[in-house]
Amino acid sequence: MIGSQFIAIRSLKSNALSTFITSFSIALACGLMMAVYAFKEQARDAFMLKDLGYDAVVGAKGSQLQLVLNSIYHLEQSPGNIPWELYKELKTNPMVRSAIPMAVGDNFHGYRIVGTTGEIFTHNKNGMAVKDGRVFDETKNEAVVGSIVAEKTGLKVGDIIKPYHGLSFNPNDQHDDEYVIVGILDNTNTPNDRVIWIPIDSFFTIGGHVLRGSGEEFEANGQRDIPDKHKEVSSVLVGFKSPILAHRIAAKINSGDQASIAYPVATVMLDLFNKVGWVHKVLEMVTWLIMVVAAATVLVSIYNSMNERRREFAILRSLGAPRSKLISIILSQAFVLSLLGVIGGLIIYGIILTIAGLQIRAQTGVLLEVFKFSHILWIGPLVMILISLIVAMIPALKAYKTDVSENLKPTS
Amino acid sequence: MDPLLKITGLQKSYKSPDGQINQVINVPEFELAHSSEVALIGRSGTGKSTFLNLICGILKPDEGEVLISGTSMTSLKESAKDRFRAVNIGYIFQTFNLLQNFTALENVMIGMRFAGKVDKKKAIEVLEKVGLADRLEYRPAQLSTGQQQRVALARALVNEPELVIADEPTGNLDPTLATTAMTLIRELCHENHAGLLVVSHDKDLISTFDRVDDLSKINIVGDQS
Numbered sequence: 001m002i003g004s005q006f007i008a009i010r011s012l013k014s015n016a017l018s019t020f021i022t023s024f025s026i027a028l029a030c031g032l033m034m035a036v037y038a039f040k041e042q043a044r045d046a047f048m049l050k051d052l053g054y055d056a057v058v059g060a061k062g063s064q065l066q067l068v069l070n071s072i073y074h075l076e077q078s079p080g081n082i083p084w085e086l087y088k089e090l091k092t093n094p095m096v097r098s099a100i101p102m103a104v105g106d107n108f109h110g111y112r113i114v115g116t117t118g119e120i121f122t123h124n125k126n127g128m129a130v131k132d133g134r135v136f137d138e139t140k141n142e143a144v145v146g147s148i149v150a151e152k153t154g155l156k157v158g159d160i161i162k163p164y165h166g167l168s169f170n171p172n173d174q175h176d177d178e179y180v181i182v183g184i185l186d187n188t189n190t191p192n193d194r195v196i197w198i199p200i201d202s203f204f205t206i207g208g209h210v211l212r213g214s215g216e217e218f219e220a221n222g223q224r225d226i227p228d229k230h231k232e233v234s235s236v237l238v239g240f241k242s243p244i245l246a247h248r249i250a251a252k253i254n255s256g257d258q259a260s261i262a263y264p265v266a267t268v269m270l271d272l273f274n275k276v277g278w279v280h281k282v283l284e285m286v287t288w289l290i291m292v293v294a295a296a297t298v299l300v301s302i303y304n305s306m307n308e309r310r311r312e313f314a315i316l317r318s319l320g321a322p323r324s325k326l327i328s329i330i331l332s333q334a335f336v337l338s339l340l341g342v343i344g345g346l347i348i349y350g351i352i353l354t355i356a357g358l359q360i361r362a363q364t365g366v367l368l369e370v371f372k373f374s375h376i377l378w379i380g381p382l383v384m385i386l387i388s389l390i391v392a393m394i395p396a397l398k399a400y401k402t403d404v405s406e407n408l409k410p411t412s
Numbered sequence: 413m414d415p416l417l418k419i420t421g422l423q424k425s426y427k428s429p430d431g432q433i434n435q436v437i438n439v440p441e442f443e444l445a446h447s448s449e450v451a452l453i454g455r456s457g458t459g460k461s462t463f464l465n466l467i468c469g470i471l472k473p474d475e476g477e478v479l480i481s482g483t484s485m486t487s488l489k490e491s492a493k494d495r496f497r498a499v500n501i502g503y504i505f506q507t508f509n510l511l512q513n514f515t516a517l518e519n520v521m522i523g524m525r526f527a528g529k530v531d532k533k534k535a536i537e538v539l540e541k542v543g544l545a546d547r548l549e550y551r552p553a554q555l556s557t558g559q560q561q562r563v564a565l566a567r568a569l570v571n572e573p574e575l576v577i578a579d580e581p582t583g584n585l586d587p588t589l590a591t592t593a594m595t596l597i598r599e600l601c602h603e604n605h606a607g608l609l610v611v612s613h614d615k616d617l618i619s620t621f622d623r624v625d626d627l628s629k630i631n632i633v634g635d636q637s
Contacts, residue, residue: 003525014513315509318470319567320498320526322491405465410507410583 004325007316008332015305019337022301026341029294030384031348033287037376038349039356040280042368044273046360047073048266053123054098055246056263058082058090058253059235064262065272071102071235072265073191073364074112077167078104082259083213084231090238095245098123101233103203106163106175111149113163113196115203123239128192133157133183138199144183148193148365155181161196165208177206189367204231291384294341298334299391306395313399314407326399334392335385342381349377414482416575416607417444417467422476424462436462437473438633442625446481446574449601449608451618454627460611463627464577467609468501469493481574498526502568502606504597506580508560510552516563517548523567538566542596558589562596569600576601578610582617590614 012019059067060080069076081103090099100123103115121128121135121144128146136142145155155161159181165173179198187193204211204226211218213232238261240246246263253261262268313326350370357368419442425435436459444450454460465471467478469485478485480500488496510519520535539548542562552560561581568576578597582590594617601608610621618624 007522010513010518311509312511312513315511316522316526317494318468318497318503318505318509319523320494322494322526324491325526404470405462408465408470408505408509409461410505 004328004332007329008336018301022297023337023340025297026294026338027344027348029290030342030345030380033291034349034376034380035352036283036287038374041374046366046368047269054237054239056238056261057235058238058259058261061260064268067262068265068268074195078234081232081234084228086259087233087236090236095241097241098239100237101200102235103200104234107167107169108161108163108196109153110169111194111196113198115198115200128188129186130183131186135183136199141179141202142182143179144197145181146185146193146195147187149196150184157181175206191365194365295387295391298337298388302392302395306398310402310407313402314404317404323400327396330396330399331389331392334388338385338388342384415443416446418479420477423474425474435633437631439631442630444607447605450623450625451621452611452625452627458628459631460627464579469497500574502573502576504564504568504578504581506583508564510560510563512552515549515551516544519563520567520570523570527571538570542566561593572604574606576606576608580612582614
């Protein structure tokens, strides 16, 4: 009952403010460090978007990253368009499993409207399922809404929307064309949740849309039967039958002057993470420094109490406490302080990642698995406790050397 | 049978800030029989507290030997000496030296902890015996001076030590409380068959002892303290 930890805890209680401040600084440091590490892991996992159902993105010549960000993450501007013929070539290529065209350029209150085919809903067994209603009829002005769009805008089956021109919302730039919402998609935790899907043929016909597939400008103005030569798409999502064939096609496309291919998609994203890796390294270094500062608060907190505790230690020694007991009391104190800190740190970690996750979900549609187990969740606390115990050895040795007879003398 | 306390050739010196070696203790011989009591008197600075700390093993002598019931405190290893002190010696201080963050009961139990025999029931019994049954959960700051003295007494005697050392045990008490406290110390020592060594300046207290030793005569170092 009355062991080192009991004595240590009683001392911490009697210095409640100092205990709170010290453990709070540990909590902040530990929480921040775990959040930085876990965020990197989870962001990487989440943005890799496994089981996409396609392997590559074909689009206009230019940055592969921009192509991926635009076509899969629905971020950034489109690097340009490619002719419809290229889509048809890919679609009929025997080495290609699936080819889905995508046309972008309009939005509804900031949420992208993407023209595509019905295949987008069926190409992947883990793909987008309709929660309410049905998928669009490719011959009509119908729209299917992603889960985040429905949640944020309140759109429901039966509503009618008019697209706004451009990828950024401008209330003065609305098209006259109307679309009926016929379906609300289930949550996929991917960027697709932030998209409104419409038939690609209807996209071509939206008033003011200029098609340049033939090299000349063509405006459909509601005319459905558009010759293929005028059509163009922003990108094509391509699934290959085998990786060997994929490389052959990729090489062919990239050597031409019409289009470029981002393949494999995961590699392009990995390159992005590697390019911004230095930012994370800096953050890691900062969090380690904060950990050291937090450990220093443990040292200062215990060390500062040593003068007033000399008498306590001398009394304990006079009662028969061995010197090692004093070390054990101080280390217990550091242990309890750091334990309180890491418990607080786990709470702070949860708060930071929840907020970051909500932000990322709102901005990109990608869902971070905030409470997914990560090794840093035990490594971080363990390291923090060990550092605290190491720095606590300084006051512990001071306690060890307490001059008993000197400190037992009457003080007044 | 070995005496309770036997001291031979005990010497202790300190180095002063100017580098001089000052001898504080030089006690050629001192003995105390089992279950007996002695009062030690002496002028300030004759090394009374140093002498007690040497007996308890808190200080290490330069020379000489302290035997308690035949066990040589001076030749025990430090950890064994700590344990021996916890089990066999009860120390009562002038300023009580209670642990301020702990209750009366916890103060007594901490004393038991280092002797390796924590027994809450017994700690309560001893506190009841010194009249603090209703103050078990009080901290020292919440107790009167007399009550603090009784907690210190309970803590010193709870392990039923063979030797009780009291350094100015009534120095901080008024005459009435001093008499009560001393009576209690004697009673409990008698009950436990413990020997009692009291250092005091209190003439009334000293007059109650059959044996009174003057440390300035025992400690032949003279005025060098």
